[in-house]
Amino acid sequence: MPSAATSHAASTRNSLSKSDITDAIEKLSQHASVRGLADDALENLIGILTKTPCYLDQSAISNIVKVLFPQRKVSEDVVIKIVGCFGQGQSKPSLATQALLLRWLVMVYDILESYTALSQLYGVLFNLLDMITLRSHLCHLLSLLTRRKHVKPFRIQALLEFKRNLGNEQPLNGLLQVFKDYYPDVIVGDIAPTKVGLFSHPNPEWMQKLLLIQESSAADYSGPSEASSFRIVRKVGGQGTKRQKTNHLALPEVHTFHATEASVTLEEVENVDDFVNKLDKLELPNQLVAALEDPLLRKLLQLKPSDAATSRINNWLAACLSDELRSSQTPTPGSADRTAKLLSKILEYTHSTKKLLPAVEGFLYQYLQSWDGKSHKEYILGLLSLLSLRGFEDSSTSSLINFYTELLHQWRVTYRNSEMLEVEGLALRKYMAHVSQICLAGQVAFPGSSFIPNAILCFYECASSLPWQNGLFRISLPPDQLVYIFLFAGDVMMLSRIAGILSKYKRAFELTLKKSSSDSGPEEYPREYVNHFNGFLMDICNLVWRNRAFKAGGPESKQDQNAHGCTLPENVISLLNKAADSREESLMTLFSLSHSAVLAQLSAECLRGMENAQPNIKARHSGPVTQKSLALLASNGGLVISWPDFRVAVLNSLGRGGLIGISNFMHSTMISLIQSSAAR
Template sequence: MATSPEHDESISELLTDLENAAKVPAKVRASKISSRVDKVCSKAYEEGFSSASLGRVIDIITIPNELDQASINSLIRNLYPAGKVSDSIVTKVVASLGHGRAKPSYNAQAALLKWLVMVYDVLENPKVLSQLYGILFNLLDTIAIRSHLCHVLSLITRRKHVRPYRIQILMELTRQAGNEPPLVGLMRVFKDYYPDVIVGDVTSGRASVFTHPNHEWRQRLGEIQTVHFQKTQDGLPLEQRTFRANRRGTRQTKSSVVPEVHTSRAQESSVTLEEIEDVHDFVQRLEKIEPPNQLVAVIQDSLLQKFLQLRSSEVYARRVDSWLMAFFEDQLEAADTSEIKILEMLVSIQAYTHYTKKLPPTCSAYLNSMITSWNGVVGRQIILDLLSYTPLGPFQDLYYSIFQAMEEALLDDEAEQSKLDLLTFYNKLLNNWAVAVLIDPQLSPTAKESISALIKHVDTLALSIVQSSQSITTLSTVLTFYESIAFIITQPSLNETVRIIIPPTELIYTLHFTPSLTILSRLCGILALYKRAFEMAIGPKASVSKGAQSYPKDYINRFNGFLMDICNCIWRSRAFNTADMNALGCDLHPDIAQVLDTYVRSLGKNLTLMSLFSLSFSPVLCLLSISYVRDLEDAAGEEIEVRHAGPVTMQSLKLLEKDGGLKYNWADYRLGFLHYLDKKGVMGVGELMYNTMKQLMPAKKP
């Protein structure tokens, strides 16, 4: 029976889609989010979540988002872990509990506590909840989640947790709540440890019987965990294997293109990999281990990977490469070449390459030979991922030998996703090259020209992408590439190797004026890092370095123009101004700016074009701006007689104070709003202001 396209989607792709959709308000979404949630839940019910995927879903649920309560509840109901639940995930859940606007709803918190009870038996480290006991206990005054809190506490309470002050608090809560059953049940757990200390009638009421909340859920979890355990032991998800050689077993009827570990030349004094049972055994007998017959099994066997890494040899590497060469030659020469077999081999090599961080030379040669006839569709993600491990070399040579043909195959259908896949490929390639230079500084001479050429090439690609589509997904993918560049150029060890290439002017301003707060914040954060990189490259310490980069004054002024324009828009209420030093006016022609300003003034609302992109008026910042003021007014309470009508200006604050409203000057409002944005997770805007405006540099909160 053929599987549906939805079924074929990986959980990672589904979660990426859900993460992007969860940031968009329901009113502006192109489609309902329920379908995305249903796909994730269906996948989770079938296979469970890996530790990484589980952490991503917990983040979606616990970090402020635009999901409706029904979607959140559905996600929590399907949080089936395929393996053990890590300490970090448990900590995230506990950190999300309690009061505050950034916290999930009490309904979601109660469901998460219920989930902790249901996965208690599969925690990687049950002691982690014990370490968080104080946090959980201090939340007992939160009525909405109290019953589930009591259940969790009843599971983890030990003698060391039963302290006199906690007994007193629990007794007081029990009396106040009228002997609420969950509290009485927890009190009885306490009394089991100190029966002589707890007296009176606080434990005489009806108590909750703490049992598993959902037996059907537990049964399904057991089935998922059993299948996952069998897979990890039988070698299906091979990258997760530990210290046992891969044995397919008698039940596996499907033959693999890669042979399994088998040793037939072992002597009486030697040891085979098949005999190794655990890490201790492996370490103690490492020097006596006899290599298996087919070393190419290293591609799918993690234990053999560890063995060859510790006992590396050029002879071993040649043997693996020779086997792969023979395989690919056979497939190319065979009349009935199986596309499935080649893809299966490439998938195996992909996992192996992720482990070694090096693409086998034979695989690289095969990809170079087949790329000219590739249709850009079959095995796209696998092939692009493998090619991203192309060794560092002259970019132009690599482009004309392989990357150009790859681009032609991908961009043949002119689909937006194809361009994004290509951009993602170059992002991975850039990161892999940067890592290669960090590992081997001798590559620096080659890297100087190659990485610069790569960035300039992708600049053109990124600009064409944003000019054809400005969806959040598209812009986010573009920004991910520039975030990688920003991270690389701010690494001190790469300062003399990687030249700072300024993004295209049109790209900067297109991203700046998109109607997305997330995009604006990320752009500002990237520019702040670029500024820091320039300071490192041309500062006093860099000037004494023999290999320090040199940048023309006009080049630096051009970048400063970006900073000045964005600060003029957001901070100074002087958008499109060209009078300031280095200001470019966002490359808007003065005549057009004049026409637009005349139109805005004609609306009769005391507005000007220059102020429309400021903290108070910007389409992406205005809601948070007035929300910040409302929070201040709520805190002031009865001390104020009137509230600000909004938007906030210097003049409106003065009038507000005269009318008995909030006493707040313009400078304090702007600085306070930046701190407010930081608390809301919109940190990029503040980062740029703090690092660009001299008067704000001392005001940045640590």
């Protein structure tokens, strides 16, 4: 005969049919999966699951645990009920139920209302490690909960004893590694490597769903990120294989060696209040470069700045980045990912400190010299945006322009006899416009520099030598300001080089416009564009050859129709005329071959050479040469030479002296010289 208690249990269990229980769990699942469980509902369900005897079968219990989605943070009462049900005995739930509840406790660890009660129950949890059904999740929970105060000699001894008796169980090794993090000089010997992600979240999809439920329920949930930002970062179980270690970024973790029970270390900080209360007593860990990955250490270094600490981080980075530079020259599988990880951590750290370390600046200076413009672009540009304000050297600008010149030269060789796509042609025009603005900005920023003008002229000399005639390239003119800056720079070499560049452009225009009439020829340039270029030619001819300086074009002047007048406004030209008149000079001849400040001496030397070649002449010329002075010289028994012949002689002399640009310009621009060359 069954006892009265057995009869009562049987009647209670049979009072509800299995279908009723299934329906109730289904409704619970539908509600909890959308709205979550209020505090009282969650506590009641935990009470049912931990109560003995429980009249639910194991399948029903498992289905209930799966939908235990709390609307808010989990209270300490729920935590205490769950921990209280662990262990062996008739008053305890089944071992399968205990394992399910322990796993659930691990999953909701980040949203516990408080960790005080759980910390106080640390000893209870630790003493359950001999239960094989709970050991795996217990090690995970203890690894999250462990602080320095929990690491006692008898617990270290117990873990080592477990290790000797059970072998290399992954969860035990992971927990032992956590203990060693607090007292690395106490636990000696090697700990077997643990698999990657050993103590990761048991069910990330479940956690993601929980966060969505709490967000939709407007719960005051701060999330794991806030909690973790006031706890040190631990990479438990992330050892990996030997090959992975070779290409893995080995950033050290936060460890405070030789700590005592009286020490106050970052490893013991639980939350923001704990951090604030212990701030003045906190000791710096041994590896300060862990700040690259640990936000809590970054906060400590910001609130307690130290030049020595910054120097230590900088020294570590200098050595590490030096290795990255070497590996970038001979990359290996995984090295690019390692570099990206390091740069991302440095960028994160620098955003926090708002100051770029000298080691990082040195790395960027060397890395950018061979950078392809694509690798790790986000991190490189992010770090460059954090450079401090400083003066920029003209040599840096000239080096940049020289780089653009080399790049253009490479394209000139590559596309000389090959087809260029339309999109590539558009890219080239944008490239030329971009470099032109850099050239102009550099010349304006460093007006006294000797490096930048040379770099700019080299760039346009390369550009003017591109194979324009094959239709693959489009002519891109230099900015007006640059043309006139070099024209009036007071340097005869700059004048010759800009004149030579423009003469090459003129030849390119002639060739491309000649081909544009055929179907296979390149697209014709707009008339306004060609006229604008011709204005440069007319201005230089007016200055140097025709004695019509600053004459602007217009309908009333067919000869100077395209001239820009060197872009000077009328009121400025009027003031210049008055200044020249006051010195009994003519503004229109001041920049000619024989009167220009940079050409007059060379013209005089040319004339002197011709006079020396005829020793029997009775008179020698003095002063700047004009058409009238040459006629007067001949009548007085001096050198007999016409004004046109004299100017041609000067051009030839300039060419022999290395100023070939001026000679080429005039022979390709002035109709009289072109016809004379054709006749010969």
